[in-house]
Amino acid sequence: MSLDERAAGLDAVDPLAGEPAKFSLPDSTIYLDGNSLGPLPRHVPAVLQNVVEQQWGHDLITSWNRHGWWEAPRRAGDRIGRLLGGAPGQVVAGDSTSQQLFSATVAAARLNPGRRTVVIDPASFPTDLYVVASVAELLGLEVAQVEPSHLQHFLADRGSDVAVAVLCEVDFRTGERLDAPALTDALHQSGALVLWDLCHSAGALVVELDAWGADLAVGCGYKFLNGGPGAPAWIYVAQRHQEQFRGAVAGWNGHARPFAFEAAYEPAPGVSRARVGTPAMLSLLSLDAALDVYDGLDMVDVRARSVSLTGFFLECLAELAPDLEPVTPREPERRGSQVSVRHASAYAVVQALLARGVIGDFREPDIARFGFSPLALTHVQVLRAARELADVVATRAYADPALAARTTVT
């Protein structure tokens, strides 16, 4: 069977074949950067227009009650929680991922007092490294950079001093996925807590926070959750930790009686105490609306579609560009919703693809990264992207000096 027949066949039997129609993407574009900025769900512009013109413009301050603005962090949080295997009442949305990670790391250290080590994977997204260092300085803790494959060994030696390990389930460069339940268990056996960074998981993978017994988790709203540029992040605080949870910043939105304007801080019951300041409502309501896409979907099916899309891309590359080296594991259970390939001119390769309407991104030093929004893409598009990539590499289209000279932040 040809690759064209394979692609058409996979789309034909796809139980979620109707999902791509929910997104507004230019016809000329194949968008493989959903792990940097998720595409626009078609219904979101109308929702936002209503938020701006009717809720802000007409109903003004009364919208905090009338249109549920005040409850939006909890409402969106519960909806995100459902996608992460978290029962209601454990997630709130708001702030940036960096701020949420900071607060969660401080909280974890306070939940596990007396232990002086914070473990982090050196391959983490850099802000995680910076944030953990910020916390360690403020709390007088020590940071231990430990590769996940060495974690068991490290814990055998120093586990009794580990307060928390901060781990990204999916490596942002390679797309490799960790064994989260096993790592969670190992940490708990040492009396350590685990804080999962799920930026590259939420909305694409089957996450089971409650079943894993995770303690804390954070993630962003603008990747596979499609909340829009810089959409608010979120934090998960396991029910059993909520009464003792104390984040870094006590802010009035997390007060038990915020509108009593009391001089002393008293944390709200439950996960609401993880709220801090007033959330950026336009961005938050965009995220809340974007989550409609997931209504009625089971993450097992979403994940199956993601695995099918990334697996087919790897299959296409193996046939069309056998010399290209994927750094993403071929085993479905060991990868996220992304395929990365190594190439000495990866930056120019990504630029050459961009010129052909295939949007991926570059990560230092030599990674061309392709993120697969599990609902927005088709297998036919995936094949076309693989063909373009193979052609760019085979014809050395990337060698055009104009491509290497461009600057980009994408």
Next chain:
Amino acid sequence: MSLDERAAGLDAVDPLAGEPAKFSLPDSTIYLDGNSLGPLPRHVPAVLQNVVEQQWGHDLITSWNRHGWWEAPRRAGDRIGRLLGGAPGQVVAGDSTSQQLFSATVAAARLNPGRRTVVIDPASFPTDLYVVASVAELLGLEVAQVEPSHLQHFLADRGSDVAVAVLCEVDFRTGERLDAPALTDALHQSGALVLWDLCHSAGALVVELDAWGADLAVGCGYKFLNGGPGAPAWIYVAQRHQEQFRGAVAGWNGHARPFAFEAAYEPAPGVSRARVGTPAMLSLLSLDAALDVYDGLDMVDVRARSVSLTGFFLECLAELAPDLEPVTPREPERRGSQVSVRHASAYAVVQALLARGVIGDFREPDIARFGFSPLALTHVQVLRAARELADVVATRAYADPALAARTTVT
């Protein structure tokens, strides 16, 4: 001259009489809550529609360069800085006020090492009290609650131990305005730094951060700056402190080379190091667009209009409701852009006004608060609002039990 003639006359001679037309407000509403949520500038919906449909939906990840998303925190920051007497390169927008205040307080303590006391006005907005307590706990500092009128006395006694004083220029309940230049000088004479909370100043008062010699300042974007619900806050870091500035959280947006994804944090030059995580772009671009309203305006003229509106409201109340007790100072230089009155049934008074289309808000325990967006209101509207307030009080319209029973967060 009757009050009607006075109102019409003040509007007729108003050099900024064209400004209210820039805002979209319901005809039936007189909006006196601009210090809680600024009204919608008319041009903002079209800007946001373009941001959502064209920039996010069509141009996708390339918008970070193509549409200046990456520079938006600095661009909006410089525009806010102009309204605050801050030369370019000293303000960045992003995060919530609580987070910015937390970061600024940590930074101030680090800029003034060896001193162990943080001073705060006990009448501050409560989140300021909570945030300062959060910082003090993390850094092992002591909080001293000092009323501004006692500050000189306190400094004479304990000034050599004060690292920073956190002060709100305008009291959120009473509308009283502090003498910021004098307090800044007094603190500097003791070797202390000052961190101004300008939430109720930015966009309404003549602030002169550079001329005052202020060290740090923060404020929100959703009050008189009209940036939309929960619009991002901002931080001002005086040029002379930038090289030593270290906020609470090192985040990748504040890195010298954010897209090199380096494992070690190196702060960006200048005020960009005060950036943390990815900002909520829809909310930030709404704020950036809203600032267009101020293009070409001099804050001296804006302030004159604010003083005229609030002064006329006080004049109307003195004539129409002489028994009502304003708690806002009558001297223009001692008040912000707000008039608060005390009433034993203030909550129900505000609700009764709301039912008549006059939107103010209630602050515990007995304050009815009216915030005057300096550009959006007319003197004729101010008179109508004063008449409704006087009538509600005189007729005891507020005594309707249905009004007192409502719950509201406004």
